[in-house]
Amino acid sequence: DQQVKQNSPSLSVQEGRISILNCDYTNSMFDYFLWYKKYPAEGPTFLISISSIKDKNEDGRFTVFLNKSAKHLSLHIVPSQPGDSAVYFCAASYGNNRLAFGKGNQVVVIP
């Protein structure tokens, strides 16, 4: 089941620069896309979401872009901070059903 794909498993970025995480999906029925952040020994924490009828949603330093025709979304973190070092999961849902997660991207922000 590869409905949600995250390539490039790890990313290193300098503090203050932009982090860009990418996610591709296959199911055109998904109506919401979400990003979760996960620290070691903790559960995933909700970060930001976007409806399939929008192409951008912004919340502070976090912006999610959605390109429906390409079935692609991305998460931009700017400026990146050391506390952003975590694993980031892309997830998608249809209706009120299960979330389908990607494998996650490890982000390391170098001070």
Added chain:
Amino acid sequence: EPEVTQTPSHQVTQMGQEVILRCVPISNHLYFYWYRQILGQKVEFLVSFYNNEISEKSEIFDDQFSVERPDGSNFTLKIRSTKLEDSAMYFCAIARDSLSGANVLTFGAGSRLTVL
């Protein structure tokens, strides 16, 4: 105080043994979910539970798995006869109100299960 508390944080068990993982939300919820993450792999949906009934389950959630709400606050995942491949981090989650309409889940810290 975390919104969702899971116990135990880590359990080591022998293959074939029964395991019960527990989940307690900070307030009453009707919707519960169990997910798991095998080391190095993605977070996978197991089952959703609404109003004391299973509302949806995945292909992974076979006959050796069961969920219960033994009282108003506890929510449990039971694995009847554990296999080596059941070793994973098991996450309980609750649905929270979302102005955006998205199905935003709040996860517990997880229970790590190691089957020997």
